[in-house]
Amino acid sequence: MAEHADPVVWRRHGPGRRSTRALKVRASAAVALLTALAVLVVPPLVQLDQQAVDLSAKLLPPSWAHPFGTDDVGRDLLLRCVYGLRVSLLVGLVAALAATVIGTAVGAAAGALGGWTDRLLMRVVDTLSSVPHLLLGVFVVALFRPGVWPVVASVAVTHWLSTARIVRAEVLSLRGRPYVDAAVSGGASRWRVAVRHLLPGVLPQAGLAAVLMVPHAMWHESALSFLGLGLPAHQASLGTLVQGGRGSLLAGDWWPTLFPGLLLILPTLAVAGLAGAWRDRLDPRRRTEATL
DSSP states (O other): OGGGHHHHHHHHHHHHHHHHHHHHHHHHHHHHHHHHHHHHHHHHHOOOOTTOOOGGGTTOOSOSSSTTOBOTTSOBHHHHHHHHHHHHHHHHHHHHHHHHHHHHHHHHHHHHHOHHHHHHHHHHHHHHHTSOHHHHHHHHHHTSOSSHHHHHHHHHHHSSHHHHHHHHHHHHHHTTSHHHHHHHHTTOOHHHHIIIIIHHHHHHHHHHHHHHHHHHHHHHHHHHHHTTSSSOTTSOOHHHHHHHTHHHHHTTOOHHHHHHHHHHHHHHHHHHHHHHHHHHHHOHHHHHHHTO
């Protein structure tokens, strides 16, 4: 009797775990949708200047007129947060796409060509990985004037390394598949094998890496802006808003720091939830284990 007890317990908990995972995915999708609507719809509909200064309304707490309150010079914090989220998402999306392209190209070349090419590229990846991302990003940003595109370049240059490793490992796994051996035996060139057989196999993993890189890039941009090295101080981003509200927080005014921080955390959790569902679809064995 004891031998048959465990399967009953596993089946009993299976539907509950599946419903919890489904609820998590729906909540993540809802937050991601609200984030997209906020950055796309609010700026055109709200015809207000986010830079408008009103010293008579500075540091007002959250209210119906100002749901997120106002900052230390009287600017509406909700509008500033939406514009800041817009800039941070732009940096995250473009930097993640650029880093994924670089990492996929390097990883695919290392895995497909092998030999000295593989060793050389992996030593470059190991060398760059030994340098802290933030320190390398600061060095890249310091070479240019403050702006969006230097931050994008900084994040892209420092975040392609993990993608290169993932793609290389996937290419090495695909090289042992029977259809790849058949293509090589049939006289296909390395370029044809890489483009027709290896690259389509690594695109799902590369896409997942790109999605997971978006919040990482947003946090990287926010860290640089918080340090005053990313965007100009007058340009709204989540990092500059948190940095600007730091003095108010010390005086007991919590809203200039809380709401930009929430708009940085919530999209990160939403992307993580959606990426987890995507990862389970790519790995059926992991999905089966998760639903037991």
